Amino acid sequence: MKYKIGIFGSSAGDMSISLPKAEELGQVLGQYSDKVTIITGACSGIPYAAAKVAADRGVNIWGYSPMLDLKGQRKFTPDDDISIYTKLVYVPANFEYADNDLVRKKYRNVLSTSSCDAGIIISGRWGSLNEFTNLIDLQKVVGVLTDTGGIADELVQLNKKIYKEGQGRIVFNNDPQELVNAIFTSLM
Numbered sequence: 001m002k003y004k005i006g007i008f009g010s011s012a013g014d015m016s017i018s019l020p021k022a023e024e025l026g027q028v029l030g031q032y033s034d035k036v037t038i039i040t041g042a043c044s045g046i047p048y049a050a051a052k053v054a055a056d057r058g059v060n061i062w063g064y065s066p067m068l069d070l071k072g073q074r075k076f077t078p079d080d081d082i083s084i085y086t087k088l089v090y091v092p093a094n095f096e097y098a099d100n101d102l103v104r105k106k107y108r109n110v111l112s113t114s115s116c117d118a119g120i121i122i123s124g125r126w127g128s129l130n131e132f133t134n135l136i137d138l139q140k141v142v143g144v145l146t147d148t149g150g151i152a153d154e155l156v157q158l159n160k161k162i163y164k165e166g167q168g169r170i171v172f173n174n175d176p177q178e179l180v181n182a183i184f185t186s187l188m
Contacts, residue, residue, distance in 0.1 A: 003187055004062070005029065006039040006116035008131040009046030009124045010150055018046050018123035018148040025120065025145065025176040026050040030057025032180075037062060039116045041108055041131075042088060044077050046122050055084035062087040064112035066104040069093075109134060118143065118183050123150035136168045141186040147174040 007025070009018065029036055030053060038054055040047040042063030051061045063085040067073045073082060073090070082088070089111065097103035105127065113119060113134035118141035121132050129151045135142045144152050156172055169186050173179040 002035060002037050002060075003118065003184070004037045004039055004116040005183070006112055006119035006131070006135070007047045007050045007122065008041065008113075008119055008128050009050075009122035009148075009152075010128065011041075011043040011045035011047070015046060015049075015123070018150070019049055021145055021148050021176065022046045022050040022122050023053050025122065025180070026053025027057070028176045028180050029054045030059055033058035033060075035184075039064065039112050041066070041105075041112055041127075042073060042077070042082075042085065044080050046124075048077070048080055050122070052081065052084055060086040062089065062115070064089045064108050064115070066091060066101070066108040068098060068104075106130065113138060113140070116140065117187055120145060120179065120183070121152050121155065123148040123152050125150055128152075136170070138168065140168045141171065141183055142168050143171045143173070143179045143183045145174065145176060145179055146172050 037060045038051050039062045040051050042065035055061045061084050065073050067076050091104045091107050109131050119135040120143040122145045144155050171182040
């Protein structure tokens with residue numbers, strides 16, 4: 001059985017701390033190319049960096065794009081190699097809010113978090129917090145790669161304040177290998 005692991009994090013901003021950790025995570029996940037498929041929001045930044053390294057090691061990458069088609073995706077991520085994606089899922093053109101970029105991003109977030117067995121949060125801002133809450137509400141396993149800045153480092157304290165029974169399982173760790181091992185253990 002292959003696990004679908006989502007990678008969620010910042011697509012912009014200061015990535016000096018988080019980018020090396022994302023690449024290390026990609027290397028770790030690349031060791032399990034027979035066991036995982038990676039899901040991202042088909043965006044640049046941290047998720048792309050981890051996915052690119054994993055793809056170079058044979059992992060299938062699925063991108064859930066907030067765009068309507070390949071032309072829109074190329075415009076959205078002009079500097080990314082979109083050939084890393086073995087599957088790209090777009091927002092349907094007949095979606096009621098297809099003309100609204102912001103709504104399409106939230107649509108993408110719901111689809112991508114719904115489609116994975118577990119998610120990993122690296123750094124991140126408001127969009128990553130949205131993906132985190134989706135994962136929790138959907139009772140998924142969530143790995144938070146700490147010491148990467150952004151929302152990932154705030155979630156440790158936030159979880160202590162707002163934890164509730166029946167939510168998804170959260171694993172915190174600053175080591176990508178240990179985090180992935182803990183996620184696999186939680187999924188079994």
